[in-house]
Amino acid sequence: MAEAQGLRADARRNRELIVAAARELFLEQGVDVALEEVARRAGVGIGTLYRRFPDRDALLHAVGEQTLTRLAGLAEAAWAEEPDAWHALRRFLRGCAELRLGELSSKLDPHLHQPLRAGDDLRELRQRSIDLLLRMTERAQADGHLRPDIGPGDLALLMTLHVHTPPGLPAGEAVARVTEIVLDGLRAGPGATPLPGTALSGDDLVRHTQSG
Amino acid sequence: MAEAQGLRADARRNRELIVAAARELFLEQGVDVALEEVARRAGVGIGTLYRRFPDRDALLHAVGEQTLTRLAGLAEAAWAEEPDAWHALRRFLRGCAELRLGELSSKLDPHLHQPLRAGDDLRELRQRSIDLLLRMTERAQADGHLRPDIGPGDLALLMTLHVHTPPGLPAGEAVARVTEIVLDGLRAGPGATPLPGTALSGDDLVRHTQSG
DNA sequence: CAATATCTGGAGGAATTTCCTCCACTTGTT
DNA sequence: AACAAGTGGAGGAAATTCCTCCAGATATTG
Incomplete structure (x- = not known):
């Protein structure tokens, strides 16, 4: 979670919501889920997801x-x-x-x-x-x-x-x-x-x- | 294999090649593989696959x-x-x-x-x-x-x-x-x-x- | 070995999906 | 209160995938 340092509180919270949602969806539907769906499940906008995780790999990694x-x-x-x-x-x-x-x-x-x-x-x-x-x-x-x-x-x-x-x-x-x-x-x-x-x-x- | 009756010999052979390829690819990459890839692996044209299996479900079923x-x-x-x-x-x-x-x-x-x-x-x-x-x-x-x-x-x-x-x-x-x-x-x-x-x-x- | 019914491949246009940037607006922090 | 940081989602570009169609190849039959 080193990447989460220095983020504003709300940003850190959102980052974690995204990772949690990604974990769930990867399990349910495989790693190819649309990132938009991850964002939706996490309750954040797609823009937020892309800002924090520039590409799919970054999310997998997290x-x-x-x-x-x-x-x-x-x-x-x-x-x-x-x-x-x-x-x-x-x-x-x-x-x-x-x-x-x-x-x-x-x-x-x-x-x-x-x-x-x-x-x-x-x-x-x-x-x-x-x-x-x-x-x-x-x-x-x-x-x-x-x-x-x-x-x-x-x-x-x-x-x-x-x-x-x-x-x-x-x-x-x-x-x-x-x-x-x-x-x-x-x-x-x-x-x-x-x-x-x-x-x-x-x-x-x-x-x-x-x-x- | 009831569906295979009455097919010409080459058609039956191809049908089986397709099912085998589908099985392999479903295992390797999940059921969402492009049907074109199944056809390629089976060594047949995409048209052949669609003629034998009108949609993805038919293939899953087989x-x-x-x-x-x-x-x-x-x-x-x-x-x-x-x-x-x-x-x-x-x-x-x-x-x-x-x-x-x-x-x-x-x-x-x-x-x-x-x-x-x-x-x-x-x-x-x-x-x-x-x-x-x-x-x-x-x-x-x-x-x-x-x-x-x-x-x-x-x-x-x-x-x-x-x-x-x-x-x-x-x-x-x-x-x-x-x-x-x-x-x-x-x-x-x-x-x-x-x-x-x-x-x-x-x-x-x-x-x-x-x-x- | 014709004749013909059957089967084949894949080009290609339509439809869908997915990606990802951009910026006007909101929220946390000091 | 002021500003830095963060947010959402519209929307155009790009990539996939679907699936039809038919000229030509191949099995089968007599």
Whole structure:
């Protein structure tokens, strides 16, 4: 949110309304929504939107930044406040589901790829979450709570799992149930089926998890 | 594929090329791709596409039909050829992942909703898969292989789980690993965490799983 | 191997959508 | 109260997308 410094109070408020509206609409309709619609949903004029975000990319970037910031906060809170690594991991994955990280990243990622300006601040933001995820994984496996045949890359895939809830069902509950099933599948245990292929490493992860 | 009867051989071939191209492009870029692009990918002229599919809906419908046909075939093969209900369920869910059912239905569903002409043949096609899924669920739970606190509706959510594989990773393998983790989470066992909320019923399922 | 019914490609004009600037007016700040 | 900062949305340019039409190519049949 560095860009929001030095703005007049009303301008800052509007900027946030725009980002929030963009996030919603990107989720609902994809990143190609007309920017005019974003402005309408945010309750501001189209001129205001263009002043703050010169082009679509700037808006995508802002949404990515907001989400990655939340993600990093989530990871940090989980690591700091939970009694052990496994519980931290649970909380983290549940939080990812709540953030709808999967839907968002599947929509944002492809568009952030090309114009990934080097030295992007998104990089650093992402790295904070990844570092913690690595730590949680190692530790939970060492503790014997997490099945040993997975890697952090696998967890990244699960972070961005996208539960397609048909309209009409209580989305939150559906997602929560699926998340718990997955968590049960992640637990170390005698009954665990060996996974095919090889564990996805942290490097795979770093190279690919783009936005959030 | 009833619509394909009575076409000249080359026309039928082209029709299938178009549906295949549409399926690919819908997955890659969403259902809003320019129809001209579909024609290009299929290697036919735009006129040909319009002759066979008067509007976008017809094409969506055809893709849905193709996918649901495959899905029903998958369910039937699984039920008929596997030694027990649990193995049938495994095979079925793995097949769904392979079909990329989740991505497709999350893209197709919203557009099939409004113009869901009553008495649609998609309905019947869908029903066949659902019936078998119900049977598999009941039976696998009775056999003590599937955790008892889930319903067929939950399985439907898992059928359409969308693994967002970042470009560059071997998609097939990633999906396979996630699928196995989920299957482990579905197994009945002493360690299973109780799920929040209530099991999603078969009715929830029937009412909402639209296309494929 | 004709003859003909069927099918094909893509040029191109109409219609729609989206973009984005510009400036008269409003609002926050000091 | 004064001014810097911010606002909205009309509207023209540009880009997309749609979809028809027909001269020519291709399968099929006897």
